[in-house]
Amino acid sequence: MAIQIEGRPKLQRSKDAGGGSGYFGPARKWLEGLGPYQSLAAVAVPTAIIEPFKLAAVAICGSGHWFTGVLVIIAAYATGFLLVERLFSVVKPKLLxxxxxxxxxxxxxxxRRKALAMFRSIATLA
Structure with a gap:
């Protein structure tokens, strides 16, 4: 049974923008060659490593080390955004x-689309 996936149209990437050549090209090609469950593991493992750091940052802040805690949480969110989001964008077709x-x-x-439409309609009323 086929499911139609909703979403935005894909943008064409140039080779200079990471479309397969350059420093990360071989890793991208390797990730694209994985199966669906292997792709799921490729996203789940880094996520499982990064998420505990966010909890640790809260504990660090709670022990009175605000500056260190804030640095840890910024690093964890940045790593999650830069690494996991990029991995997900590469393996998303396999996951689907x-x-x-x-x-x-x-x-x-x-x-998400309904929530955005609701917020946009509220913003136009204000």
Missing amino acids: QLHWFAVIWNLFTRC
Whole structure:
């Protein structure tokens, strides 16, 4: 059973913008060659490593070391955004081959789109 995936149209990338050549080209090609469950692991493992650092940052802040705690949380969020988001964008087509993931992704994008429309309509009233 095929599921139609909702989303924005894909943008064409130039080779200079990371489309397959350059320093990260071989890693991107390797990631694109993974299967769906291997792609899931490629995203889940870095996420599982990064997320505890966010909790540790809260504990560090709670022990009175505000500056160190803020640095840790900034580093954790930056790493999560720069690494995991990039990994997800590369392996997303493979993940969408998993029926359960495609259903959840469709639900998420539909809810996100409805929430944005609601906020935009509220903003125009104000």
